[in-house]
Amino acid sequence: MNPQENSELLAALMRQEELLKQLVAAINKPKLGLHSEAGNCKIYCNRQHGGLWYTLNGEPNDVPQTALTGYLKELRFENTERRKKETCKLLITMQADRTYILESGYDTHFSKCILAAIATLTPQQLYSPITLQPTPGTTDENVLFCRVWVESELIKASYGQGKRILFTNKN
Helix, strand or coil: CCCHHHHHHEEEEEHHHHHHHHHHHHHCCCCCCCCCCCCCCCEEEECCCCCCCCCEEEEEEEEECCCEEEEEEEEEEEEEECEEEEEEEEEEEECCEEEEEEECCCCCHHHHHHHHHHHHHHHCHHHHCEEEEEECCCCCCCCCEEEEEEEEEECCCCCCCCCCCCCCCCC
8 A cells, every 4th residue: 555545545544543533432421302211121030920020110011122232331230129028139231222221039940040141241242232132931931031132142151050159238
């Protein structure tokens, strides 16, 4: 390449970089006008109400979509009270078209699938969008698993089914 071609290529790359910065800035802006997507959307990941996952707006509402794709922002354990009992929940925060918080029992198959898969990802994969796909158990209608995808790759990770995995929350 001659110096003029190098200069033109560098200018084109700089324009492309500026356009990408503008695109990222536009994506991160809140929606203006009327819409129904204010705040977080909490999704409960269990088969308690007949579907694979659901939201609560007074009454349980099945989530008809079969997967959620977004950027993993946070994994945390939280002690909470459900049915007048203290329990520990895994909260998974995903950033997509809005912020989604998925809640599952800390020792469920769903949680173990996600934690085992996330533990195998490289730092580069953690910066990529991931897809969470709830999957029903085949022999027990109460069991819910979760498939984790990075792009088109299914992340396979064993968490030792049949063995109890203990997670502690130091807070």
